[in-house]
Amino acid sequence: MINVAIDLGGTRTKVGILKEDNLLGYSIEDSSSQDSFTVSMENLTNIINRLLSNNSVNKNEVNGIGLAFPGLVDVKNNKVISTNEKYNSAKGYDFYSWAEGNWNAKFKIENDARAALIGEWQFGIGKGIDNLVMMTIGTGIGGVCLIEGKLLYGKHYQAGVLGGHFTIDYNGTKCNCGNIGCVESEASTWRLKELITNHKMLDGSLLAKAEILDYETLFNAARKNDKLAIDLMNHSLNTLAAGVVNMIHAYDPEIVILHGGVMKSADMIIPFIQDYVNKHAWTPWGKVKIVQSSSIDYSALFGMNYLCNS
């Protein structure tokens, strides 16, 4: 069975062709926020067709097209319900006709963090574990759960998927979602850029000369004992750790999976969050293990492949 899986990210879009649960080929493209969604979908169609042809797959061999989308989605009707700044015009887009018209294939949509969680549950570090929590850390922050082998949806498809928007500080920063002091509005990459750029200590910091303001830059500067980088790193790690404790209290997982490009600095992140969770999470049965996802780039693609086959 051949499926095409798409992970529409805030900064990068990944497209993969999967055959019998193996990744045949993939492509990673920059996501342009300026393009209209229709233009984005036309580009996506071309990327998929090029990938199929490069991997000698005929259009009519495609079973399903799976889209991991950064926002709230209605998985029964395959629609985008609500977006968070990015891809606002995706609401109302007829994905079903797009997949059927181009490849005569079925279509599945899922929230991107949920898709990554499914990938890790079926093929990655969460394999065989039916109670999972995952935090995805990137342009935004996702927080999702699997309870007793089931995804949580709720009345409006938003249960178990908004862990990045749990309130962490009621005096905090306004988030794109409308809330104040979310995990995302305190510790996502978009917020980190603002925190660095507006900081009064920036002039004397290594971060003032950095071309890219992301977690990799921050952790590298912190390793060199840069005072501002250490302060901001501590702020971010405490925020993420408190967010993880909130999700542990809400969902009772066996393990917590941390996911995203930021995990290149897993050696600094995992021990900090594990220690915080050991000290502060109320889990009388034992300690929740904090682990890194087995794949930074492909978890969501494998998750969408699984959904296309189920």
Ligand SMILES: [Zn+2]
């Ligand atoms: Zn929020």
